[in-house]
Amino acid sequence: NYPYPGGNVYGGTKAFVGQFSLNLRNDLIGTGVRVTNLEPGLCESEFSLVRFGGDQAKYDATYAGAEPIQPQDIADTIFWIMNTPAHVNINSLELMPVSQTWAGFAIDRNRG
Template sequence: MSESILPSDSSTTVDHRPSSTTASDDAHTPVAVVTGASSGIGAATVRHLSKLGFQVVMGARRLDRLEALAEETGAIAHHLDVTDNASVDAFCAAIGRCDVLVNNAGGALGADPIESADEADWIAMFDVNVLGVLRVTKGLLPRLRESTNATVVTIGSIAAREPYLGGGGYNAAKHAVGALTRVLRLELLGEPIRVCQIDPGLVETEFSVVRFRGDQDRADAVYAGIEPLTADDIAECVTWIVSRPPHVNIDSMLVLTRDQTSAQRVHRRTA
């Protein structure tokens, strides 16, 4: 239940200024790149990082939504399909500087048991959640290495930590994301690049509508009787992580609503 908590002051400016002077409107303005930015956690993260003082470059498939968000925030919009190598290559080639990468693009499809699982759904989930993170991270790693204080934040899920009924394909994909993120942290040890993973629980965004292929009633039932997290809650986590002193790496963060203690242990209020 990714897609997407510590309070942050939106008036605070970024307290670290990477010295890289690669292409940017202002050599002193750090650049943050956000994938899956057209809605939910991605869009909220664009808003919060823009307020924090970053020049944000955002990518997603729905360019019309990005353009509206660019008008609102001053962020730079580029089309990006993380499942397409050519799209990722073009996106990364357009970025001259990257101090923060937020790997947010992802999602779930269906909730079928393994016995009747649709293999195409599993392939699609691995492509966007796992290979999408791999493609974008590989493409921007040279830019991240040019920063004196870079951070990679990947939005995982409670599904990366705890298998649950109906989550076979998504569990498998998000567990793979967790392994990828951990190995990246090991590989970059000693370099000035922090690697972090945020694992949200129930966050009310478009996530469940997409998972259930537009079935709004089924999506609404996921959040019935609870107060779920919001996209802004997770975006605040991102801004808090990237604004820590350079030596502080928030290795992982599990974020749940008060009404949830595990993937399927949820307190629901009755009317």
Template sequence: MNNGNRGVVFVSGASSGFGMRTTALLATEGYHVIAAARHRDRLEDLCAKNTDLAVFPLEVDVRDREGLAQSVHRLPAEFRDVSAVINNAGLSKGFEPVQSGIWDNWREMVETNVVGLLNVTNLLLPRLVERGSGHVVNVGSIAGNYPYLGGNVYAATKAFVHQLTLNMRADLHGTGVRASCIAPGKAETEFALVRHGGNRELARETYRGITPLDADDVAEAVSWCLSRPPHVNITMIEIMPTDQPFSLGFVPPRTEPTGTAKGTDL
């Protein structure tokens, strides 16, 4: 239900996955949402599905700081007073170990997950500080907290997101602006499809035998962080499927013993 304008929220990576569902949920809750993404057609589809809600499509690449700055400068009046920023845009490519990593994949991850987040933050955070209130929610990953084979550069970019959030909290002390990080585990979005280079079979294999998170689980966590009273700052939330203990590893299925174990006389 739309409860009137509860503030203006900028969501990056809004054309799919966590960003799309976060945009839709926050708009339903009464926020004015700037849906930022590279894909115009997807943004148009998102707005078409939410015609009665306040969603402004912003076609932009967060890696392009100049283009992003120009787009933010041209925002309509009703979307200029940004009160919250959801740094969601990010991706992962490849599972190669560091010693055989693909440079172009590394560069794309760093430019999107690190530089893109810094571009958005650098342009919008001063507005929040100036208004004396606001909230930045950075979407990280449990890969930033727990290592796994092939995680390397992607995990390092997410560790950056986590550590930046903590330092933002220190820097923002006394400003009235809050900073949070949400670290999801395995979630069934387009993430795996991108990581596997568009191979749908391998992407589906990622979730075999488990019930993964979905985009709504993360969107609801973002909404909950924003909804806390001003004196409450949720610093970090880890969200994982019940079937996922840590990182991207899984506990093997339990099996009944096939024989009787022989003890040792002591």
């Protein structure tokens, strides 16, 4: 949900998934099928290692000084979502480690 420099394609795919989830929920109304868009923040996983082409130093720098969410945290959240009463739908849920926030606005101070 939060833009960052160089994140155009990644952000676009996230927007697609969000809209797809909303439309899917509309299409499934009355079926009892629930749809949740789970939006994790900084999570320590092999995704970053793949993203950086196997560069361990970049992977390590991603998590340096932070306590990222762990895959088990996401699994526990999914378990909670799935165990809510059948009449409850969690439409969207964003989770981040307490050490993370969004970057805020970027300001180019070099323009005259």
